[in-house]
Amino acid sequence: MSPAPRRRWGLGARLLAAIVAVILVAAGTAWAVASAIGPEIFHDHMLMAQPSDSSVITHAEEAFTTAWTLSLSLALLAALLTSVVVSVFLTRRIARSLERVRQAAAQVASGDYAARVPEIHMGTEFDDLAGAFNTMAADLGEIEQTRTRMLGDLAHEMRTPVATLDGYLEGILDGVVAADEPTLGMLREQAARLARLAQDITLVTAAGEGRLSMHWQPLKVGALIEDAAAQAAAMFTDEGVELRVEATEEARQTVLTADPDRLGQVLTNLLDNAVRHTPHGGRVQLGAQRTGSTLRLSVRDSGSGIAAEHLPHLFERFYRADAARDRAHGGSGIGLAIVHSIVLAHGGTVTVASAGPDHGAVFTVELPVDAGHRPQPRSA
Template identity: 70%
Template sequence: MTVGGRWSLAARLLAAIVVVVLAGSATAWAVASAIGPAVFHVHIERSGTSDPAVVRHSEEAFATASAYSLALALAAALTTSVVVSVFLTRRIAHSLDRVRQAAAQVADGDYTVRVPDVGMGAEFDDLARSFNTMAADLGRIEQTRTRLLGDLAHEMRTPVATLDGYLEGIQDGVVPADEETLGMLRDQVSRLARLAQDISLVTTAEEGRLTMDRRPVRVGTLVDAAVAQAAARYAARTISLGVAAPQDAGATVVSADVDRMGQVLTNLLDNALRYTPRGGHVVVRVAEEGGAVRIQVADDGEGIAAEHLPHVFERFYRADTARDRAHGGSGIGLAVTRSIVRAHGGEVTAASPGKGQGATFTVELPAADAA
C-alpha cells in the first residue's frame, strides 16, 4: 500500500484508525482493571460476607471473568474496527483515485474528462464539481487559444504575403520602388504593427494587467473629443455624424482613463463608419440614469443578423469574412473595446433589428459618485 516508496492515503488512514482503536482498547483495559475490582470489593463487603476465603475466591473469580470477557470484547471490537476501516479506506482511496486519474488525463491535454459524484459526502462532491468546472474552463481556454492562433496566422498572412510579393518584385526589377509602392508597403507594416498592439492590449486587459490613469472627466468631454477626431473621416465619406447629449447627461462625471475611453469611442465610430453607406447617418447619444451613464453609437448601415450579435465582441470574429476584410477591419477592435470598458467597471453591448436596419452599440459606465 505504497506509492513511489511513500505510504498511500489508504494505508495512512488505516494505520491511523488502528492506532486509535488500540489506544482506546488500552485505555478501556486500564480503566476496567483499576475500577472494576475496587467496586466489586465494596459490593462484597456490603453483602455481609465475612469469611475471608469466600471474599478472596469471589474477587479472584471476578478478576478472571472480567479479564477474559474484556479481552474477548476488545479483540472482537478491534477486528470489527479493522474490517470496517479497510472497507472505508479502500472506498475513499478509490474515489480519490478517480480524481487522480482525471487530473492526469487533463495534464495530458484531455479536457473532456469528468469526475462523477462519489457519494462520500458534501466535501468530496464539491471537490468533484470543482474539478469538472476547472476541466471545462481549461477546455474552453484551449479552444480559444487554438482559434486565436489560427486567426492570428490568418490575419498576418495577407500583409506578409503582400510585403513578400512586392519586395520580391522590387528585387527582380518588375515592380518600381516608387513612392506609391513604398507607401503601400508602409501601410502593410502599419497594419501588422496595429494588429500586434491590439493583441497585446486585449490580452493585457483580459488578464487584469491593463494600466489605467483614471481621473474624473465629463462624459460630454469624451464624446466631443471623439466626434471631433472622426469628423474629417465622416465628411470624406459624406456620412452625417451627429451628437444627441442633453446638458445634464453630458455633464455627468465618470472616473476614466481619457486615452483608453477615447480609444473605445474611436473604435465604435470607426466601426459605424465602416458599415454605413455613403449618405448614411450616425448619431452619438448620451443618457444618465440610476447612477450610470450610457453612450450609444447608432447607425443606419448594414446592421447585424441576430445569430451574430452574441459574437461581435469576440477576437477576430466576422459575420462575413470576405466583406469585412474588404472594409479593412482587423476583427479585434470590438474585443479591445469590451476589454477597456470592463476594465472601467462598465459593459458594452450591441443591438440590431437585423440586416440592413443599422446597429447600436451601447457603453454603460458607472457615474463617479456611484463608483
C-alpha cells in the same frame, strides 16, 4: 547501483493503518482502565457485604477477574474486527473516489479538457472538490479553444500584410515593381497594419491580465464625444456615411472620473466598427444621455446588422460575425474586446443589440457618474 526507491503507501493503506492504530490505542486504554478500576471496586463491594468466610471473597474475586477478562477480551476483539471491516470499506470507497479525481486530473494534464469527475456522494467536501475540478476543467477547455482560435486568426491577420510586403519587396528587388510613392505608401500602410495589430494584442492581453494602465482625471462628456466625432469625420466622409451627434445638454455637462484616452478609444473603436458595416449613403448616430447616476453612450448604425447567434460573442477576442468582410477592411477582430475591457475597467457595461441582418445595430456603453471618485472595475 542506486538503491531502489521505497514503495510508498497509498492513501487507502495509510487511512486503514491510522484507523487500526486508533482502535488499538482505544482498546489498550479500555483494558488499562478496566484493569485498574474494576477489581478495586468489586473488592470494596465484597468487603461491604461482610461475608463470614474470607475464602468466599477470594473465590468471588477470582471469578470476577476471570469473567471480566474473558468478556472484555471477546468484546474488544469483536469490536476490533468489526471496526477493521468497516474501515476497509470506507477507505476503499474514499480511495476509489480520489482515484477518479486523479484520473481526471491526469486527463486534463494530457490535454483532454473534456474529463469530468462524477458525483462522489462522500460529503460536502468531496462534492465541492468534484464541482471545483469540473469547473476548472471546463474553464481550461474554453481557454484552450480561445487560444487555438486566437492563434489561427492571428496567423491569418499577419499572413496577408506579410505576404504583401514580401511580394512587393521581391518585385522591387527584381525590378518588376517600381519603388514609387504609391508603392511605398502601400508598404507603409501594411507595416502600420502589423504595428496596429501588435498594439491591439498587447492592449487586450494587458486588460485580460488586469495590467491595463489607467490615468484617472475629471472628464467632461461633451468634449469626449466631440473629439471622437472630429477624429472619425474624415473616415466617414471617405466612406460616404453620415455621422450624427445627438447628445442631451445634461449629458454634455456631465463630468466623469475617467481616463480620457481610454474612453476616446472606446468611441473610436465603436465608430470604426459602425462605419465598416454601414454601406455608402448610410447613417451612424453617436448619442449620449444621462439617467440619474448613469451615463449612457450609444453608437447606432443603419448597416448590415448582426444575426442573433453572434450577439453573445461579439466582445470575445478575434471573434467576427462576418469574417470575410472584416478582413477585407483590415480589422483585427480585437477592437470590440478592447472596448469591453476598457469599459469594465471604468466600472461600466457595454452591450449590443440588433434586429437582425440588414437592420443595423446599436452598441450601448453605460458608465457610473461619480465625480471625484475612482470607479470600481466590474468583473467580466
